[in-house]
Every structure is written in structure tokens, then in C-alpha cells.
Amino acid sequence: MSVRPTVCPSPAPDLAAYDLLAPQLSGGKDSSVMLWSFMRTASAAGVMDRVTTYHASLGTLEWPAVTCEGTTYPSVSQLAAAQSAAQGIPAHRHVEVARPFSLLAEIASYGRFPRLGSPYCRKYAKESIISSAWTPMVRELRRQLGRPVRILKVMGLRADESRDRADRPAYRNVLTNGARIVDEWMPVQDWPTAAVLEWHQDAPVPHHWTYDSHPGAGDWKGTSRCSCSLCVFASKRDLVLAVARRPRLADLYAEVEAVRGDTFRPDWRIAELIEASRRPSAPDPGIICADDGTDMDVLEQQVRRALQQRPRKSVHLAAAQRRSACDGCT
Ligand code: SF4
Secondary structure (H helix, E strand, O other): OOOOOOOOOOOOOHHHHHEEEEEEEEHHHHHHHHOOOOHHHHHHHHHHHHHHHEEOOOOHEEOOOOOOOOOEEEEHHHHHHHHHHOOOOHHHHHEEEEOOHHHHHHHHHOOOOOOOOOHHHHHHHHHHHHHHHHHHHHHHHHHEEEEEEEEEEEHHHHHHHHHHHOOOOOOOEEEEEOOOEEEEOOOOOOOHHHHHHHHHOOOOOOHHHHOOOOOOOOOOOOOOOOOOOOOOOHHHHHHHHHHHHOOHHHHHHHHHHHHHHHOOOOOOOOOHHHHHOOOOOOOOOOOOOOOOHHHHHHHHHHHHHOOOOOOOOOOOOOOOOOOOOOOOOO
């Protein structure tokens, strides 16, 4: 397959060549360091006014805000907005997008959980919704410029996290058509995890509470990632911790699993993870989220309504782990 050219024929982009600079913020530790590093380059290039940050919210599925001993710790979405503001980006240039129909309801409706070979969750909940958010701007600018709009999508992915991310070119084209050229850049691809954690010691915005053994601990002994609380691509430790921290959400995943007959992962049922979280050897969750807001009620209604319909896809239980085509979201 031929490789489509990037806007700049160089290993890294010239930011001035783009009409829109679009860092994608997950609210996690890597997106924070990515934005800091990227904004230094944008400032040197004199193009800070072309930057708009984006957060594709997973709604109730992502880690919520919690209050612990009188202190409130922000949700993933709140943290993404704070990371953007901390780098001097005005509030109107931080855009949060979300699907009204939750990813878990989509999984229930589809009938199968995402797998390494078909990580449709990322496309459904993140990529396509951000791409749609660009469409009005692309239409307008395409007319004015008389050429395709050049967009640089800036990601916080790092080589340390997976083979797939290590093998991926740091700068590449992901879409070219008559209306837009979208290139992707990973400015912190070569940052080791230790360097990221060290940077966070003086970060302008504290890291998310889920990374810690309990909110406010600052010890990085919680989950290793921070996006969907129950990510089908997360490690077993992360998942055991997550189901203990969010029992009501875990029960809803278990309901989808039981009705559809597909397993949460090829190797673990969510029901097994719930059981594992109750063993004495399980990590202490540090906090248990009540998840008693109306957003959780709405999620349950959406999911149960979807489960009453026939699934769009027949279930094949994945038999074996295949090489990663997706390793989760940052
Ligand atoms: S966090 Fe995991 S489950 Fe959620 S959208 Fe990303 S890859 Fe899919």
C-alpha cells in the first residue's frame, strides 16, 4: 500500500503550513505533557492562534469527578479542559464533543465488545466525532482558501506504551480528500514513561486521581491509564481496580455480557473480574464511586433499551489474543 504524503516532506511538521492545529486531549498524563511540548513548538513558530484543543468525551464511561475528605478531584473531561487552559488556550478554543448515545449502548446494540482486530470503539467514540466537529469549519475555509484545509492532529501517544505506537511513524498522513488533508503528529513519541512522571512533578495541572492508590495520594499506584474506566484493552490489574472503584458501572457491563453472550475480553469475562476484585489479594480500590447521578440512570436506560433489540452483529467469541491493531486510548 502506498504511503500518502504529509503536508511537509520532512520527519516533523512545519506548524505554519497548517490551517488548524488540533491537539487531542484525553485528560491523561501523556496528553498533558504532549500539549506542553507542542505549545512550545507552536509558540516558536508564531502560530498559537491556530491551536484548538479537542476532547472526545466518553461521558459516564470515563473516570468521573470525586470528592474525598472535603477535596474534589476533577473528572477526565474537566482535566482535559484544565490542561488546555493551563497552556494559555482560551476556553472557546477547547472543544468537547460527545455522542448522545453512549459507547456502552452502542456495544449493546452492536452485540459484540471491541476486539484488537476491530477496535470500533475508538472510531465510534473518538475519531469520527472529532472529524465531524471539523466539518463546518472545513466547508467554510475550503471555500475561502480554494484548496483542501490542512489539519494537524496532535496526539500524546508514546513508544513506551506499545509496539504499535513504537512502530508508527511520528508524522504521517491519515486522510486526504478534496476538502481536507489530515496529518497526525506524535511530538512525545520518544518520551520514556519515567520522563513523563518526572515532568508531572511540576506540571501546571495535577494528574488524574485514578492514577493514584486513592485520590490525592500522588503515588501513581492506581490504574496505569485514564480514559474509559473499563477499557477492553486495559491490563488485568487496571480492570480489577476499575470494577472495584465503579461497581454499578461494572454490573452494567456484566449485563451486556450476559444478554449478548459475548465476553468483555477474549480472555476475561467481566463477571470474573468482578469476582477477582473481591478476593483478599485484589488491590485496595482506594475509593468507591457512588455513580448515583442521573447520567448513570440515562446510561442504564440506553443500554437496556438496546439490549431489548436484536444485535446488529452475530456473536463470535474471540478465541485467542491477536497482535495488537489497537492498544487502547491514551
Ligand atoms: S478507552 Fe478503550 S474501550 Fe474506551 S474507546 Fe478507548 S480503546 Fe475503546
